[in-house]
Amino acid sequence: MTESLLPDQGALYRVDKFVVPPAARAAFLERVTATHAVLRAQPGFVRDLVLEQNGGPGEFNVVTLVEWENAGVVAAASGAVARAHAAAGFDRQAFLAANGIRADIANYGALAL
Structure with missing residues (x-):
């Protein structure tokens, strides 16, 4: 890998991709809305996007995409989401399984191209 392709050590991006069956869409988006409300209130939050596919294979x-100032703020934000889910009696894995939703979840860093 060349020097210019090394990851930038600044912002961290959380990208979550989901296969959501039509019957689960409303409940899923309700949970995303609640979770993102918690994320937006966290120190180090920069911005978020919730995107829905409207074409292509x-x-x-x-x-969903959330941009954080740096990797150091993510643990606290994850803890805040876990506490909010626990307080609401929400089990993310059980919800996904019960609704036939598949997820691909990862953190990303920008490449310096």
């Missing part, structure tokens, strides 16, 4: 029909 891809299998993931909903993608």
